[in-house]
Amino acid sequence: MKRHPLAIIMVLILYIALATILVSCATEPPTTELDDGYYTNLFNYTPEDSMLGRGMNLGNFFEAPKTTQHAFGEGGWNGGVIASRDDFSRMYATGFKSVRIPARWSDHAAHTAPWTIDSAFLSRVKEVVDLALEENLVVVLNTHHYEEMMKDGRDKLAGHRERLKGIWAQLSDAFPIADYPADRLVFELLNEPNGTVGYDDWNAIIAELCTVIWTDAAATQTGRKIMVGTANWGGVPGLQRLELPAACTSENTIVTIHYYEPFHFTHQGAEWSDGASAWIGTRWLGTKAEQKPLTDLLDQVVSWNAKSGRGFEIFMGEFGVYTKYANPDDQKAWTAFIAREAERRKMSWAYWEYCAGFGAYDYQAGAWRPALLSALIPQN
DSSP, X not given: OOOOHHHHHHHHHHHHXXXXXXXXXXXXXXXXXXXXXXXXXTTOOOGGGSSSOEEEEOTTSXXXXXXXXXXXXXXXXXXXXXXXXXXXXXXXXXXXXXXXXXXXXXXXXXXXXXXXXXXXXXXXXXXHHHHHHHTTOEEEEEOOOOHHHXXXXXXXXXXXXXXXXXXXXXXXXXXXXXXXXXXXEEEEOOSSOOTTSOHHHHHHHHHHHHHXXXXXXXXXXTTOOEEEOOTTTTOGGGGGGOOOOTTOOTTTEEEEEEEOOSHHHHTTTOTXXXXXXXXXXXXXXXXXXXXXXXXXXXXXXXXXHTSTTOOOEEEEEEEOOOTTTSOHHXXXXXXXXXXXXHHHTTOEEEESOSSSTTOSEETTTTEEOHHHHHHHSOOO
C-alpha cells in the first residue's frame, strides 16, 4: 500500500516527539519528596518553651582572623558587612528569639598572663551584644576559632588552657550579671573542641571554666547560664564522652550540638574542607531512607538527655547548607526537615548563618532568601 507523503511526515513527527519526551523523562533530575508539612509549625513548637527558641548565628563577623584587612577582622569573611542595630531588629521582627555571636578572642588577647584582651575589640563586641539585647534577642556569646589551642600540640595545651581561663575571667568581668541578666546572655565556653583537645582534655577544661565563671567571678556571675558543646567538632557522638562537673545542672547549663549531616551534602564545594570539590552535585531529596539516619542521630541526643541528672535544654547551635553549589530545593528541604525535627524533640536551634556562605539574608538584595526563611520560620 502506498503511503501519502504527508502521512509519512506526520508519523515521523510523532516518533520524534515521543522520543523527545522519553529522553526528557529519562534525564529529568529527581525532585525533593519532603512533605509540605515541614514548612508549617508541624509539631506545635513554642519558642517560649526554651530559653533560646529559634535563633540565628551572626557568623563570619567576629571570627575572621585579625590579619584580615578590616577593623578587628569584622567584615573580612562576609563581604564587608558590619553589624548594626538593623540586623538584630530584622531578626527579631522575622521571628527569631536568639542570636549566637561567635568571636575569635584568641586573636585579640595577649600571649602572656594576664592574657589581656584588646580593649577596642572588647568594646566593639560589647556594643554589638548591647544592640542585640536592646532589640529583644537573647544572646549566646562564645569563644570561636581558638585554632592555636587545637593545633599547637600537647606540649602547648596547658598554656592555652590557662589563656582560655584568662579570657573567660575578663569576659566575666566585662559582662556582669547585674547589667547582662542571666535570662538574656549565655556564655558558650568553646566552639567545637578538636585536635589536641581530646575528650578527657575537654571534660577537664569545662570544670576549669565553670570554676572561673561561677566561683572566681562569683560577685558578677552567680546564676549565669553556660553552654557546653562536645569534643571532636561538636557533633552528636561526642555526647557519649561528655562528662560535666556536678555543678552543672539543668538550671545553669545548656548543652549544644552542631548538625551538618550528611556532611558531603551540607559542605559540598566548601573551600575550607578537604576533598569537598568531589562532593559537588550531592543531592538530598528528603526520602524516608535519607531521613532515617538523621532522625536516628537526633534520637540519640534525646536518649542521652533523658538519663538521670540531665534534662538540659539542648541547643542545636549550628546547622546549615553551604549555598554555593547545593541544589536550592534540596537546601530548603534539608533545612526545614532538620529545624522541624529538632522542634519535634523540643530543642532550641540557631541556623548557620546570617549573611555569608550559608546566609539566610541577602545583603545585596536587602531581603531574606525566601526559600530559606520559609524553611526556618513557619508561617502557620
